[in-house]
Amino acid sequence: MSQLGNVTPLFRDLAKVEHEHNIACEECSLYRLCLPLGLHSDDLVQLDEIIKRSQNFSRGQALFSTSTDFNSIFVVRSGSFKTTVSAGDGREQVTGFYFPGEFVGLDAIYEQAYRSNAKALESSSVCELPYDQLQELGKNMPQLQMQMMSRLSKELSGDKSLMFLLGKKTAEEKLATFLLSISRRFKDRGFSANDFQLSMSRADIANHLGLAVETVSRLFSRFSDDRLIEIHNKAISITDSEKLTSLCG
Amino acid sequence: MSQLGNVTPLFRDLAKVEHEHNIACEECSLYRLCLPLGLHSDDLVQLDEIIKRSQNFSRGQALFSTSTDFNSIFVVRSGSFKTTVSAGDGREQVTGFYFPGEFVGLDAIYEQAYRSNAKALESSSVCELPYDQLQELGKNMPQLQMQMMSRLSKELSGDKSLMFLLGKKTAEEKLATFLLSISRRFKDRGFSANDFQLSMSRADIANHLGLAVETVSRLFSRFSDDRLIEIHNKAISITDSEKLTSLCG
DNA sequence: TTACTTTATTGATCCAGATCAGTGCGATTA
DNA sequence: TAATCGCACTGATCTGGATCAATAAAGTAA
Structure with a gap:
């Protein structure tokens, strides 16, 4: 699908x-x-x-x-x-x-x-x-x-923004920024900004953000524990975009 | 000057x-x-x-x-x-x-x-x-x-190359890549590829490469100790561009 | 020249995130 | 329903490079 x-x-x-x-x-x-x-x-x-x-x-x-x-x-x-x-x-x-x-x-x-x-x-x-x-x-x-x-x-x-992300942001800021970037792009295409299906693997996300897969996994779990998002494998629901935005740095 | x-x-x-x-x-x-x-x-x-x-x-x-x-x-x-x-x-x-x-x-x-x-x-x-x-x-x-x-x-x-540098290269690879990029650009402009004056501070270099100033300073010293370059403050001489290239990853 | 400011270097210590090592679990096939 | 196979997750440990702390050297001004 x-x-x-x-x-x-x-x-x-x-x-x-x-x-x-x-x-x-x-x-x-x-x-x-x-x-x-x-x-x-x-x-x-x-x-x-x-x-x-x-x-x-x-x-x-x-x-x-x-x-x-x-x-x-x-x-x-x-x-x-x-x-x-x-x-x-x-x-x-x-x-x-x-x-x-x-x-x-x-x-x-x-x-x-x-x-x-x-x-x-x-x-x-x-x-x-x-x-x-x-x-x-x-x-x-x-x-x-x-x-x-x-x-x-x-x-x-x-790309300049990505350079800032790669060079200066913490792991947490990187992932929050990534999620909101995806969210915005879904929204621009007429889909829900808060419920979407990631098409890329954790490994692809980690690689793109200059992190290890394990770090991304741990952050997803923490964001979920903190009720910022809900995760069902590749399906993401953003439940607190306010707070997520504040984590972007 | x-x-x-x-x-x-x-x-x-x-x-x-x-x-x-x-x-x-x-x-x-x-x-x-x-x-x-x-x-x-x-x-x-x-x-x-x-x-x-x-x-x-x-x-x-x-x-x-x-x-x-x-x-x-x-x-x-x-x-x-x-x-x-x-x-x-x-x-x-x-x-x-x-x-x-x-x-x-x-x-x-x-x-x-x-x-x-x-x-x-x-x-x-x-x-x-x-x-x-x-x-x-x-x-x-x-x-x-x-x-x-x-x-x-x-x-x-x-910029895509810079993303690779920021996301995947080690500190050593980053600085070697930087020096050779500057060298090539001087050469393209008709100046010596091996002797040039850096116009930017160590802080600017460090920031650009996603490193701390101290790391850049230490690497300059190490490259100098290893006879890859000679440094007199902002004046750089590349003495072994071969080996420097091999450090770029 | 001296005094002062900025920038660069070097050493000691620390830590965010990498790496290593399993475990869990959803999707697919039989 | 069980077996297989990739991913994904989690815990334990390690480390490259950051941060902290002094100097030292170079530039700048008077």
């Missing part, structure tokens, strides 16, 4: 979308969160034409890796992904989690090569944007260029 | 540039590293026209802070800057150091507001690019847009 698979009107729309690969951006339930925002209707038609609604990815499947030739950037259509950067030795850092409407692969533009790896965390699908064509299209579509710049800048801004 | 103030032909050119505020991009010694790269000569003239060669900044002076109205992004012309993000309590994370030809303020585009603070580390100057005008210009100058996207993506890519 999809991470975003709550029984809400929006989800039923989304489910329909998932089965209709060639639905236009204009009809897509992600419209407000996605690239097309602010484009004129006739521009949108052109954008639609270059988008490849590609196949679905199953849990654990790679969207791309550092050995994939760079051709495209992607927007998550359904499900979720994680990105990682790896060192020569086995070490890996989870650099981000990506939800519907969010871009994956923007850091590859500069070198025209993927420097990260992206993996589906659950059954997921993407819209593929061939970079050449996107660029070509941008030449006559300033709004599109602006949107792209804005998206890149947004990710940059998020 | 400028951090980049070695007595080399390039530096003398640069010094001249610093005194001639209205020098065109085409004449600028940073040309190869900077935004104009790849622009046609007539496009360059238009770009030149919107660039404000603004006043010099002295050590410690703010280029912008989170309370500055957003109007422009900047390219370092001479000297160097640090950027920080701050929490409500006093905590601060140094998110980056910026050298001539590098962009500062790109993370402000999304929210049209500075979310970071930028401070000069020494006597420095910038080229100011009013964002409105830059965007206007971009509408008829696809090469410029491409350059901007590329720059944004480059910083994104660097």
Whole structure:
């Protein structure tokens, strides 16, 4: 079942979308969160034409890796992904989690090569944007260029916050910040901010936050003991978002 | 004295540039590293026209802070800057150091507001690019847009590496990585890769790497004892870049 | 030059969170 | 319903780097 698979009107729309690969951006339930925002209707038609609604990815499947030739950037259509950067030795850092409407692969533009790896965390699908064509299209579509710049800048801004988190926050602050970030993103997508299903493992969370799995587990338990959240494995209910917010630092 | 103030032909050119505020991009010694790269000569003239060669900044002076109205992004012309993000309590994370030809303020585009603070580390100057005008210009100058996207993506890519550093590297690996990053950037600007003057304090370095000042100090001493580097306060000589590289992880 | 302030170094001690070592438990299969 | 298999949780111990505490050296001002 999809991470975003709550029984809400929006989800039923989304489910329909998932089965209709060639639905236009204009009809897509992600419209407000996605690239097309602010484009004129006739521009949108052109954008639609270059988008490849590609196949679905199953849990654990790679969207791309550092050995994939760079051709495209992607927007998550359904499900979720994680990105990682790896060192020569086995070490890996989870650099981000990506939800519907969010871009994956923007850091590859500069070198025209993927420097990260992206993996589906659950059954997921993407819209593929061939970079050449996107660029070509941008030449006559300033709004599109602006949107792209804005998206890149947004990710940059998020990464700076993550640097603060990794460099300066305590374990407790890290996890509280993480939970509220996920919560906000669910809310932005029309789902409950307080009840959701985490699609990533404790290990992925720990890695992303620069912690050990054990620390994350202990903190989940403590937050639960302190009645900030309720946990049933990967299902999270935030019961005191007030107090959780105050723990973010 | 400028951090980049070695007595080399390039530096003398640069010094001249610093005194001639209205020098065109085409004449600028940073040309190869900077935004104009790849622009046609007539496009360059238009770009030149919107660039404000603004006043010099002295050590410690703010280029912008989170309370500055957003109007422009900047390219370092001479000297160097640090950027920080701050929490409500006093905590601060140094998110980056910026050298001539590098962009500062790109993370402000999304929210049209500075979310970071930028401070000069020494006597420095910038080229100011009013964002409105830059965007206007971009509408008829696809090469410029491409350059901007590329720059944004480059910083994104660097930030992912920094996340790996902050989340997964040991103190030793962090400092070795830092020294080589600075070394490479000096080299790219035509200066010695092995002998340079750090413009930032030990505290800034420590903060940026997620370490305590004392740890950085001890590591500098150890690297010196191990004959990897020689230190005379802020002057660094890399004497064994081979071994230093092997410490980066 | 001296006096003073800021920054860097070094040593001693401490601790948040890592690591090590089991145990628990939910999902899947038979 | 039991057996298997990953995750997730919890307790015990350890440690890398933080913090605390002095100096020492470099910069700055008069």
